[in-house]
Amino acid sequence: MWATNLKVVGVVLGTLALYTLIANKIPQVQSEVPQTLTLGANVTPEQLVAAGEKVFNGIGGCPTCHGLGTRAPNLLTDEKGEGPIGARCGKREPGKSCKQYLFESLDQPGAYVVKGYQPIMPVMTKQLSPQQIWAVIAFLESQGGTVDVTASDIPAEGGAGAPGVSPGPTGPGLAGGSTDPKVIIQAAGCLACHKLDGQGQVIAPDLTHVGSRRNAESIRKKILDPTSSIAKGYEKLAGIMPKTFGTMLNAAQLEALVQYLAAHK
CATH class of the missing domain: 1.10.760.10 (Cytochrome c-like domain)
Incomplete structure (x- = not known):
């Protein structure tokens, strides 16, 4: 019996160690928070x-x-x-x-x-x-x-908009928290610079086959930290891509977008 119990304990500890190792391998990338702008009551x-x-x-x-x-x-x-x-x-x-x-x-x-x-x-x-x-x-x-x-x-932080003006949208992430990649891409304005499946502009790299150039980890890092890598030939556009997507997207949205782009081989 003791031998059986030891085997069970060993399997449990081994499983926990494996998951801990996997978790530590996942890159912890933090996006840049937008620069704070404080405007007082006497602002001119x-x-x-x-x-x-x-x-x-x-x-x-x-x-x-x-x-x-x-x-x-x-x-x-x-x-x-x-x-x-x-x-x-x-x-x-x-x-x-x-x-x-x-x-x-x-x-x-x-x-x-x-x-x-x-x-x-x-x-x-x-x-x-x-x-x-x-x-x-x-x-x-x-x-x-x-x-x-x-x-x-200017509303107080977290407050509504000014009288006579509609308040800004709220929700758990961009586009009301939708995890539909196409909805996220539209709301984030990605197609203003990128082309994807025949739609959008060609100012920045074409994303139609981005999955053949980057894996999911690389795409995730690029979204959260746009300056982490710059595609060859687009050096002059470095710094143009917003660094705020990490604060705009919730975790489910980010992963849905990453997997969607990674599948574009």
Whole structure:
């Protein structure tokens, strides 16, 4: 009997050791958290605009599409004779102020697709904090218009949106927590730069056969830490891919996306 018990204990300990070894082999990659932006109650329009310009050109990655005149409307320069975005945002939707229109365009980009362009913009309220969103809105208003964003528009952390403006979407992860890879890809705006199964752009590497170049571990690391490796020929685009997907996706979404891409051989 003692011999049998010892065998059982040995099997249990061996199994635990094996699982521990496997767990330790899984890479623990942590994504970069977006830079914190704190705007006080006495923030001035000038401070908002300056902060928004940094977000627009930095973590927001807006110039990747806007300003080229091909993939998304020009925002800082003239667009089809209507002037920069600050001069035309208040005229885009009847009954909506400039800042209402801009907020909803960032929160629900699919609702306001300008004629001649594809719906490739991601939901920016899932990628940026409320402070960053409203700073960007102030910056965009300053491009040919009047800045009327104030501290009262910026909700407290975790709070709702400003009066008269729809609050940002909530949910357990991007796209309401959906684990459908195609829904995640659309919500994250991947096709704004990448091509996949005949859809999207060719600014960044084509993902149609990404599984033949990278295994699941490599894809996972690239999503969580975009600068961990740069595809040959795309060195000039280093730093463009958002580093916030680790905070935007829940674990199930990340794994669903990784396995979906890895299967694209």
